[in-house]
Amino acid sequence: AELDVGRILLEAANFSCGEIESGCGGRGTCSKCKVIVSGGVSAPTSLELRDLTVEERRNGYRLACQTIIESDVEVIVPEGSRRSRVSILSEGIQREVPLDPWARRHVLRVSDATLENQLSDLERVRKSWNVQVGGDLKLTLRALRQLPFAIREREGYVSLIQVDDHVVCVEAGDNPEHVLGIAFDIGTTTVAGYLLDLESGEELAVASLLNPQTRHGDDVVSRIAFSTSQPDGLDILRKEIVGALNEIIADTTRAAGVAPHDIYAMTVVGNTTMHHLFLGISPEALARSPYVPVVMDAQCLDASELGIDIYPDAHVWTLPNIAGWVGADTVGVILATGLHQQDEMALAIDIGTNGEMALGSRARLVACSTAAGPAFEGAQLSCGMRAADGAIDAVYINSTVQWHTIGETTPRGVCGSGLVDLIAEMLRVGIISTTGMMQSDEALRSDGHHELAERIVQVGRHREFDLVRATEGVDGHGIRVTQRDVRELQLAKGAIRAGIELLMKELGITPREVKRVYLAGAFGNYIRPSSALGIGLMPTFPNAEIIPVGNAAGSGAKVALLSREVRGEASEIMAHAEYMELSGRPDFQEEFSEAMIF
DSSP states (O other): OOOOTTOBHHHHHHHHTOOBOOTTSSSSSSOOOEEEEEEEEOOOOHHHHHHSOHHHHHTTEEETTTOBEEEEEEEEOOGGGBOOOBOOOOOBOOOOOOOBOSEEEEEEEOOOOOSSOOOOHHHHHHHHHHHHTOSOOOBOHHHHHHHHHHTTTTTTEEEEEEETTEEEEEEETTOSSOOEEEEEEEOSSEEEEEEEETTTOOEEEEEEEEOGGGGGOSSHHHHHHHHHHSTTHHHHHHHHHHHHHHHHHHHHHHHHTOOGGGEEEEEEEEOHHHHHHHHTOOOGGGGSTTOOOSOOSOEEEEHHHHTOSSOTTOEEEEOOOSBTTBOHHHHHHHHHHTGGGOSSEEEEEEESSSEEEEEEOSSOEEEEEEOOGGGGGTTTSTTBOOSBTTEEEEEEESSSEEEEEGGGOOOOEEOHHHHHHHHHHHHHHTSBOTTOOBOOHHHHHHTTOHHHHTTEEEETTEEEEEEEOGGGSGGGOOEEEEHHHHHHHHHHHHHHHHHHHHHHHHHTOOGGGEEEEEEEHHHHHHSOHHHHHHTTSSOOOTTOEEEEEESHHHHHHHHHHHBHHHHHHHHHHHHHEEEOOGGGOTTHHHHHHHHTOO
């Protein structure tokens, strides 16, 4: 590709091919963007001198986010630095709801105009409407323009597609062929879309992809910073997510053999930052105290206004947010699980780039968010990666170390569920103590773990654990778990556990009173409950059923598409749920310190 001199290599690669992994969005904190460079580039930075070994620098390795193009350059992207196919969870718990979509078809027989009956086309339609449907009849300008042609084509038989309180489309006979809707879950890392037939309730197709905004960083704080620091940052992020939605619309309609033009309704959930970026609203205030969103209420907009490639007058509903750090995705989880309607205490945990939790019942519901960081998604850890091909997602340690990778391929790193498994196993066999300190090789030998002791490597003042030998990893690189990796998981799990403890404290209950625990999201779906309990991610709930619910946020978006009543429930949840700001509680630090212990 031809690009201007002076550009950072990672930016140039994203512009031309976008295939270089960069979990931190180019801030130089993850060291995942290693490439082999020859040609005219800037001298190595202090970050590169620190994070690249002498041998790597000798072999031409550079960090793409630190390297500036000065003249013609050739770049080789090693296998371990390439973006791999991401494993995306789209399925979730299914809540049964009566089919009552807010986009529906009405077929009418309209009387002909005559010299004796010179009522306008609209008045004649209104008369038939009053008899067959009832209520006020409102047409959009587009529908009004379609009316004279449709009413005269099939002997007065017409289909009116009503979306909420407006007829948005008028076609002859019983056309269009389908009345469709699509529901989206816009996650920080992934985006999932569900195409539904609104007249049967059938799910026709599902598609998902990596959120293209990840090129600017894995976490929402990076996105917020990009939106404010770059001249067109907010518009770039908005266009990227709209482009992703349009790609999913094209994929799902192609798979189902239907037309995007027949989609008349759309629901969207996502965290508050993703919600704001989708709408092109600045999320800047979300990154600083008091973390106030621009808008929390459900919003209804026309598809054409947002640049969505479906029927232009289709209604796009963004479900409401609860607070700046508890968004519509949590509302979706609550809708899907019915937590807000239960008589007994239930807890929903959605662990992703952030950790959102809701605890309560129909009587009282309290939600909070913890700054868990990206550790549970494998990001910004020396050994971490997303849940993609080559990610270790399960670990078992006895005298030897066994692991499993997504896609059954050569290991490249460890994803969130694998990391929890790994730490739980390291804790169980004594490689780390309950304080998180990695033990010495001598201590392990004295405990009889001679083979495991050989995997302990002293690096300066810290120890590292060889999970994957160099001969077993991609590009001849092993995978080591550092003391810092353990600490990052401790911080993340401590924040989640402290949040759960404070929710119970706020409601004045003990773990014995919780009857159901819903684990939402890909992390919650694939994690072994025994490992989560083993590291103390959550308390032991002796009377609770632990239920993995998959992408419950997406399921919530689907039921809101299929039922006017459920969509209304979303706004009721926003009003019913109390938000607890953990940073404002004097007891948070105490709970957090206790929760850090494994």
